[in-house]
Amino acid sequence: MTLRVAVIGAKGRIGSEAVKAVRAAEDMELVAALGRGSDLAELTAAGAQVAVELTHPDSVMGNLDYCLGNGVHVVTGTTGWTEERLGTARDLLAKAPGLGLLIAPNFSIGAILGMKFAQTAARYFESVEVLELHHTGKADAPSGTATRTAQLIAAARAEAGLPPQHDPTTHGLPGARGADVDGVPVHAVRLRGLLAHQQVMLGGEGETLTIRHDSTHHSSFMPGILLGARKIADHPGLTLGLEHFLDL
Numbered sequence: 001m002t003l004r005v006a007v008i009g010a011k012g013r014i015g016s017e018a019v020k021a022v023r024a025a026e027d028m029e030l031v032a033a034l035g036r037g038s039d040l041a042e043l044t045a046a047g048a049q050v051a052v053e054l055t056h057p058d059s060v061m062g063n064l065d066y067c068l069g070n071g072v073h074v075v076t077g078t079t080g081w082t083e084e085r086l087g088t089a090r091d092l093l094a095k096a097p098g099l100g101l102l103i104a105p106n107f108s109i110g111a112i113l114g115m116k117f118a119q120t121a122a123r124y125f126e127s128v129e130v131l132e133l134h135h136t137g138k139a140d141a142p143s144g145t146a147t148r149t150a151q152l153i154a155a156a157r158a159e160a161g162l163p164p165q166h167d168p169t170t171h172g173l174p175g176a177r178g179a180d181v182d183g184v185p186v187h188a189v190r191l192r193g194l195l196a197h198q199q200v201m202l203g204g205e206g207e208t209l210t211i212r213h214d215s216t217h218h219s220s221f222m223p224g225i226l227l228g229a230r231k232i233a234d235h236p237g238l239t240l241g242l243e244h245f246l247d248l
């Protein structure tokens with residue numbers, strides 16, 4: 001049966017690519033393509049079963065509220081998530097039994113594997129820092145991927161009983177050591193010419209390990225978006241990370 005999919009944020013960098021990908025998918029029909037200022041009622045009028053939400057941290061919560069309140073599963077890649085926002089999303093889901101919400105910090109398989117490799121390596125190294133590099137249109141910093149990666153690394157270190165990292169800095173400028181995400185320094189670069197890149201650097205006695213991923217085109221995110229749209233109805237409630245839909 002054909003899956004009826006709507007894209008919200010259809011004119012954006014990733015949204016416009018998602019519109020093409022959904023159109024090209026033989027098992028999907030693009031029933032609505034909404035931009036800023038569109039009426040969300042278009043989506044329900046068109047009978048969308050799944051909304052692919054790719055907008056802005058300022059817009060995502062309102063879109064979730066509408067979709068989950070109107071019987072539509074949601075796959076979102078929009079970033080800027082906090083514990084408070086996740087709590088609100090859980091509250092919305094509690095009022096929408098049977099509906100699924102996938103929040104995916106990154107849809108690219110390489111990035112997801114990079115996060116997994118970093119999580120695996122974390123327990124074996126004394127030091128770890130995350131560097132993310134993005135295009136100049138990005139609203140949030142650090143990136144959703146870097147934040148999630150740092151959280152996974154911190155949890156792995158804690159589970160292994162590693163002590164907090166020692167920061168030797170006693171002199172310097174504020175910000176020079178990056179943002180502190182659960183004790184892991186995260187550095188964000190915004191540079192024209194870049195798209196989405198991440199480097200996790202781990203260091204131990206006499207060695208370093210670097211895990212690097214580069215998205216060089218928005219097409220890298222499309223197989224993950226389509227997979228999320230296909231699977232979300234079978235996963236009611238909140239799923240945080242596309243890795244839960246993959247055999248990892």
Ligand SMILES: NC(=O)C1=CN([C@@H]2O[C@H](COP(=O)(O)OP(=O)(O)OC[C@H]3O[C@@H](n4cnc5c(N)ncnc54)[C@H](O)[C@@H]3O)[C@@H](O)[C@H]2O)C=CC1
Pocket residue numbers: 008009010011012013014015034035036037038054055056057059063076077078079080104105106107108137144221
């Ligand atoms: N999870 C992932 O793999 C990826 C996530 N992203 C995230 O997706 C989001 C969008 O990124 P970009 O496409 O680069 O941004 P963008 O600024 O190019 O596109 C966002 C689009 O959403 C539209 N928009 C904003 N509010 C809206 C609303 N209420 N209703 C409908 N449309 C609305 C804007 O007008 C714009 O066209 C960001 O949060 C970004 O971090 C981006 C790439 C990959």
Ligand SMILES: O=C(O)C1=N[C@H](C(=O)O)C[C@H](O)C1
Pocket residue numbers: 079105106107134138142143144145146195196197
């Ligand atoms: O804004 C982007 O471009 C991206 N956003 C996501 C993030 O914040 O991690 C995913 C990817 O890095 C591209």
